[in-house]
Amino acid sequence: MEPSTSDAASVEPTTEPDGIDRRGFLKCMAWAGTATVWTISGGLLTSCGIQKAAPHTKDLYFVQISDSHIGFKGAANPDVTGTFSHAIAQVNALPHRPAFVAHTGDLTHLTQAGEFDTVKQLLGTLKTPEVHTIPGEHDAIGDTANQSYLKAFGKNSRGKGYYSFDLNGVHFLFLVNTSGVENLGVLGTDQLDFIKKDLAGRSSDTPLVVFSHIPLFAMYRKWGWFTHDSIEALSNMRRFGSVTCLNGHVHQLMSKTEGNITFHAATCTAYPLPHPGAPGVTIPKPVVLPAGELYSALGIREATYVVHPGTVAVKDDHLV
Amino acid sequence: MTMPAASPSPTLAAPVAATSVSIINFSFKPQVIVVKTGAEVTWTNNDTDAHTVTFYADGSGSKGFQNGESYRHVFGTAGTFKYHCSIHPYMVGEVIVHA
Numbered sequence: 001m002e003p004s005t006s007d008a009a010s011v012e013p014t015t016e017p018d019g020i021d022r023r024g025f026l027k028c029m030a031w032a033g034t035a036t037v038w039t040i041s042g043g044l045l046t047s048c049g050i051q052k053a054a055p056h057t058k059d060l061y062f063v064q065i066s067d068s069h070i071g072f073k074g075a076a077n078p079d080v081t082g083t084f085s086h087a088i089a090q091v092n093a094l095p096h097r098p099a100f101v102a103h104t105g106d107l108t109h110l111t112q113a114g115e116f117d118t119v120k121q122l123l124g125t126l127k128t129p130e131v132h133t134i135p136g137e138h139d140a141i142g143d144t145a146n147q148s149y150l151k152a153f154g155k156n157s158r159g160k161g162y163y164s165f166d167l168n169g170v171h172f173l174f175l176v177n178t179s180g181v182e183n184l185g186v187l188g189t190d191q192l193d194f195i196k197k198d199l200a201g202r203s204s205d206t207p208l209v210v211f212s213h214i215p216l217f218a219m220y221r222k223w224g225w226f227t228h229d230s231i232e233a234l235s236n237m238r239r240f241g242s243v244t245c246l247n248g249h250v251h252q253l254m255s256k257t258e259g260n261i262t263f264h265a266a267t268c269t270a271y272p273l274p275h276p277g278a279p280g281v282t283i284p285k286p287v288v289l290p291a292g293e294l295y296s297a298l299g300i301r302e303a304t305y306v307v308h309p310g311t312v313a314v315k316d317d318h319l320v
Numbered sequence: 321m322t323m324p325a326a327s328p329s330p331t332l333a334a335p336v337a338a339t340s341v342s343i344i345n346f347s348f349k350p351q352v353i354v355v356k357t358g359a360e361v362t363w364t365n366n367d368t369d370a371h372t373v374t375f376y377a378d379g380s381g382s383k384g385f386q387n388g389e390s391y392r393h394v395f396g397t398a399g400t401f402k403y404h405c406s407i408h409p410y411m412v413g414e415v416i417v418h419a
Contacts, residue, residue: 073386074368110370110384137407141372141384182376183409224409283346284408286368 057169057207057307063091063098063128064211064301066248067268069138070118071109076271076286077294080109085122086319087269087300092127094302099167101128104248104266105136105178105213107153111143116152135161136213136249137178144179159190164198170305171202175212177227185214185227192232199236207242207305209312215247217256217263220276223284225250234261244312246303253316264301264314272297295319335416340364343371343405348413357398357419364390373413374406381406 068084077083091101103123108115116139123131135149143149146160157163160176173195180186187195199208210216212227216234219225227233237243243261251273254265271294272287289297299318306313336350339359343349344366355361363373365385373391374381381403382391395401398419405411 072370076368110386138370138384141406142374142379142381144379182404222410284369285346288368 057305057310059307060168060170060305061096061098062303063094063101064104064246064266064303065091065101065269066104066213066266067106067136067251067270068103068119068122069106069109069268069270071112071115072270074271074286075288080270081118081122083294083298083319084119084269086295087298088122088126090317090319091300092125098128098302100130100132101126102132102174102211102246103134104211104246105134106138106248106268106270107133107136107149109138109270111139111141111148113148116148120152132172132174132211133161134174134176134211134213135178137184140179146176146179158194159188162191162194168305170207170209171199173198173208173210175210175216175233177212177214177216177230180228183228184224185230187227187229187233192229195233196236199240202240204239205241207310207312208237208240208244209303209305210237210243210245212245212247214249215263215265216245217258219250219254219256219265223276225276234258237261242310242312244303246301246314262312266301267297267299267316267318269298269300269319332412332414335414341413342366343411346371346405346408346411348411351412352414352416354416354418355395357417358394358396359417360392360394361415362390362392364388370407371405371411372407373403375401375403377401 065087069080070084072080107119133153135146139149140146150161154161160179162174162176164171164173175187175191177185177187214227215225216227216230238260241260245261245263246266248266248268250265251268252275253267256263273284274281274287296318299316302315304313333351335352335354338350338353339355339361341348341350341353341361341363343363346367365371365387368387370384370386372382372384385391395415395417398417401415403413
């Protein structure tokens, strides 16, 4: 696959307040379906960095799904429950059983109790030992304390729904960056303190996988596709040899590498959003595709932590 | 509702006397309206995505509402009430209430 940044190059070439030059990082990211800087090996998209694997780790296979938006009504997808159910069926039909499935937020569209009930019921049909979730901003409308979300999915989490755990020697963080009072994309002091303490005693050869709804990298500030205080959070992760950040929110694939940290934005199961910066695109309005093309814009993500070379490989599958 | 404290201060459009606001193309139109105390203001969502009207001062306001749906609010006291869409925080508006 030939690297290309033709679409991405249309994004504003400005230097962000966080010091990230957009044109610079475009060199190491790509839009779904048009370009990639990743190499394909054995059917898996493999990230750039070669890391030394920790001796106690084992290969680990898991799945990410995102942005089901149960309750959405619109021409971009007249049946979001149907496409979410289809995505779950596709996960259940995978040849390997994932160690867990992570839903990276916007489970619901309007934070309604009935919507949470539907999502919970459907997630319960996944053939996996564990389901993990974090909330999106659509799960916190009029509810910045995330009470509705926490009632449905908050067991064993802290604060507004963040937590961490270890599996096969890999450390997983599930972060909440969607419930600021005035802005989205905020982790907040409590969670930043949690991250710092959570990582403080860990060996630098521990692989980290970090889930969030909104990207932890500055994907497109104009639409709020960034996290205001991510620099502090990421500063606690830079000493680790392998850090993989997986997010939702943007309804499209995009990847970026920043030193030892790789970022992968995921597609969704609900409806596509436009590519920011593309010609004629000014607002993140749900995209209405020609009949028959919706499934190719939606998808699921398979991810595998591979001890050798010690990185997380992701494979993005559209719905079929 | 109390007067808002600190809140973002982007450049806003000129105030317009109106009691109806259309939400269209991810913006509030008119963006800044002037009403009299006791007026009821109606926001109608004409977009294909859901939006909210959320006041900075205390986080109160609408639930999420979708295309074709409306939210109404009566302003009982004079003041300047800044708001945004909590789902799309770059969408901002203001209601100036005169006695």
